[in-house]
Amino acid sequence: MAARFQWHPDARLFDLSGAVLPHAAPVTHAVIADRPAGRALALALACGDGFRIGAPDQAFDPVPGQIEVLTGGSLGVPKRVTRPVAGWQASFVVNAGLFGIAPGVRVAVPGRLCHSLPLYAALEGLHLGAMVHLLDGQRPDRMGRALAQAEVVYATPTQLQAMLPGGPWPGLRHIVLGGERLDAALRERLVKAAPQARITVFYGAAETSFITMTDAATPAGSVGRAYPGVELAVQDDGLIRVRSAYTVQGAAAWVTVGESGYLQGDDLFLRGRAGRMVTVAGQNVFPEEIETWLATLPGVDRAAVLALPDTARGYVLVAALQGDRGQEQAIFSAARAQLGALAAPRRLHWCSDWPALPSGKTDLAALQRALA
Numbered sequence: 001m002a003a004r005f006q007w008h009p010d011a012r013l014f015d016l017s018g019a020v021l022p023h024a025a026p027v028t029h030a031v032i033a034d035r036p037a038g039r040a041l042a043l044a045l046a047c048g049d050g051f052r053i054g055a056p057d058q059a060f061d062p063v064p065g066q067i068e069v070l071t072g073g074s075l076g077v078p079k080r081v082t083r084p085v086a087g088w089q090a091s092f093v094v095n096a097g098l099f100g101i102a103p104g105v106r107v108a109v110p111g112r113l114c115h116s117l118p119l120y121a122a123l124e125g126l127h128l129g130a131m132v133h134l135l136d137g138q139r140p141d142r143m144g145r146a147l148a149q150a151e152v153v154y155a156t157p158t159q160l161q162a163m164l165p166g167g168p169w170p171g172l173r174h175i176v177l178g179g180e181r182l183d184a185a186l187r188e189r190l191v192k193a194a195p196q197a198r199i200t201v202f203y204g205a206a207e208t209s210f211i212t213m214t215d216a217a218t219p220a221g222s223v224g225r226a227y228p229g230v231e232l233a234v235q236d237d238g239l240i241r242v243r244s245a246y247t248v249q250g251a252a253a254w255v256t257v258g259e260s261g262y263l264q265g266d267d268l269f270l271r272g273r274a275g276r277m278v279t280v281a282g283q284n285v286f287p288e289e290i291e292t293w294l295a296t297l298p299g300v301d302r303a304a305v306l307a308l309p310d311t312a313r314g315y316v317l318v319a320a321l322q323g324d325r326g327q328e329q330a331i332f333s334a335a336r337a338q339l340g341a342l343a344a345p346r347r348l349h350w351c352s353d354w355p356a357l358p359s360g361k362t363d364l365a366a367l368q369r370a371l372a
Helices: 037-047 085-099 116-127 140-149 157-166 184-193 287-294 325-343 364-371
Strands: 012-014 030-032 051-053 066-070 080-084 106-109 131-134 152-155 174-177 198-205 209-213 222-226 231-234 240-243 259-264 267-273 278-280 283-285 300-310 314-323 347-350
Touching (some): 030 037, 037 051, 106 140, 116 131, 152 157, 157 174, 157 184, 184 300, 198 222, 231 259, 240 259, 267 287, 283 325, 314 364
Parallel strands (some): 030 051, 314 347
Antiparallel strands (some): 066 080, 198 209, 231 240, 278 283
């Protein structure tokens, strides 16, 4: 019999007002609008499998034991991914121990359920008997105030940064972050806002679920060590390959999500997505590597590096930044000294409002349009 998502008898689902939501009547399969979020999740659990939340205008062919999820779409239109229910259920069991999710634990989910991270978090909480609070649909400061009642939160760094004005969060004991890197400045602010919370950053994708996780011993720049049950390999082409029971293909096959990196001992370091690599005057450059370095500089709160066509060099790099514009000359000087003339951004573009997708990831397509 195909695996299906189910409510734990002790699980409770709360909407924006704090009201407990009832179970929905059983349905066979459905494409579900992601708002209101409580109704969407209740319908998804009524299906058990064979559902997709979001993209109602696109075709849907349900498969027993599987669901469709949407990627974050930071490079363009979100992609639909079909994945097995059993893979997520296997990681629910692991996370019950890692994050202490159990009956009675209050789990906050700020994202839209059409994206895989918040959908995963909500389904996991209900599977493990937690009290799941859906925060989507409120202003970020109100979500931040609601977070004061939670013990565990799943979010992206962008989402939590927007929610900080609603803090502090003395009751939080675990912050689980995915979708983007966590820069040092935001980590420091989160530690102050939630001094009792352990911060875990995971690296993964809709196709693979969890790949690696950080802990207190993770070296700077690394995305951590393999999540329990995951095998990692980096071969001669530099692409990261993963094998686990959590991937869309299951444990029998090695898969890649198109990112390059390298292992130092058991710690994984990313270079960037193969699709974002560009050639500048014959030199291969990964924008993500530069973004990570820029985020360590004084005055830089957020960084994104984009490539613009150039007749002489093929491409030139431009950095979109949020932070202290008074540090611009120091950033230019440090970039040229550290990165060299080819990889250093030729121009800095300062953003007062950082463009973000509903998933919480940086909207790289919007930045590319602004720079062009």
